[in-house]
Amino acid sequence: MKLDEVSITKAIVERYFERLMNNLEIDVAIVGGGPSGLVAGYFLAKAGCRVVLYERKLSVGGGMWGGGMLFNEIVVQQDARRLLDELEVRTTPYKEPGYYTASSVESVSTITSKAVKAGLSIFNCVSVEDVVVKNDRISGLVINWTAVSMAGLHVDPLSVRSPFIIDATGHDTEIVDMIERKAPGKLSTPSGNKEGEKFMNPEEAEKLTLENTREVFSGLYVTGMACNATFGGPRMGPIFGGMLLSGEKVAQLILKEFSR
Numbered sequence: 001m002k003l004d005e006v007s008i009t010k011a012i013v014e015r016y017f018e019r020l021m022n023n024l025e026i027d028v029a030i031v032g033g034g035p036s037g038l039v040a041g042y043f044l045a046k047a048g049c050r051v052v053l054y055e056r057k058l059s060v061g062g063g064m065w066g067g068g069m070l071f072n073e074i075v076v077q078q079d080a081r082r083l084l085d086e087l088e089v090r091t092t093p094y095k096e097p098g099y100y101t102a103s104s105v106e107s108v109s110t111i112t113s114k115a116v117k118a119g120l121s122i123f124n125c126v127s128v129e130d131v132v133v134k135n136d137r138i139s140g141l142v143i144n145w146t147a148v149s150m151a152g153l154h155v156d157p158l159s160v161r162s163p164f165i166i167d168a169t170g171h172d173t174e175i176v177d178m179i180e181r182k183a184p185g186k187l188s189t190p191s192g193n194k195e196g197e198k199f200m201n202p203e204e205a206e207k208l209t210l211e212n213t214r215e216v217f218s219g220l221y222v223t224g225m226a227c228n229a230t231f232g233g234p235r236m237g238p239i240f241g242g243m244l245l246s247g248e249k250v251a252q253l254i255l256k257e258f259s260r
C-alpha cells in the first residue's frame, strides 16, 4: 500500500459528499450541538429517524465544555442522572442530597460519541442562516459554511428539506428569531413573539425548561436554553439536568408526531 496525497484527498471529499447527498432530505434537523441538541439527536437517531445536527463551530458541545466559569465540572440533579447513566457518563454524588457532578469533557465527548454511533449525522462548521417556510409550516433550512460568514463573503447558501427543525441554539434562539423577523406575531408564545430570558433562578429555570420544551411554530420545536429564552423563563447557570431532559423530551414530542 502506498500513501498518496491525492488518494487521501479523494477519500475525504468522496465520503463527505456521499454523506451530504444522503442528508439533503431528512426527517429532523437540529440546529446547535450543545447538550440539549446532542441528546435530542441521540434519541431521534436511536428511534430510527434520519436526523442531522448542524453546528456553527468547529467543535460540538456548546456551553458544556467550560462547566461553570471555566471550572470544567457540571452539576446534574437526581431527575436527570438516569440520562447520564444511559449515555455512560460517570457521575459522582455530591454531599448535598440529589446533586451529582460529572466531568464536562467526559460529558461532551461521551454524549457525542453515543449520538453519532446511534446514527446522528453531524455537520460542524456549518451555520443555519435561514429557514424555509411553506403554507405557514417549516419545510426546510438554509445553510452555509461558517467560514463564509466569518470572512464576510457574499456567497449564496444551499438548502435542505426537513419537516421538523429543533432550535437548540441556546440563549440566542437563532431559529426562533428568524421566524419572528419574517412572520412577526406568529409564535405560539403569549405575545406571539419571543418573550426573552429572565434573571438567574435555577430552581424555576430547570422546571420551566422542561415545560417550555415544545413546538413554537408549525414544525419548529425548541430545546435547552432556547426554551426559556423563547417562552420567558429564567436562566440557570451550570446545572445541566434540564438541558438533557429537554433534549429527551423534544425527541419524544417529534417521535409522537411521526407515529400519527
Ligand code: 48F
Pocket: 031, 032, 033, 034, 035, 036, 037, 054, 055, 056, 057, 060, 061, 062, 063, 064, 126, 127, 128, 129, 168, 169, 170, 171, 172, 174, 223, 224, 225, 226, 235, 236, 237, 238, 239, 240, 243
Ligand atoms: O448554548 P448551547 O450549549 O445550548 P443548550 O443545549 O445548552 C445551554 C448550556 O450550554 C448553558 C446553560 C445551561 O446550563 O445555560 O448555556 O441550550 O449550544 C448551542 C450551540 O448552538 C450553536 C452554537 O455554536 C452552540 O454550539 N449555534 C448557534 N446558532 C447556530 C448554531 C446556527 N445558526 N447554526 C448552527 N449552530
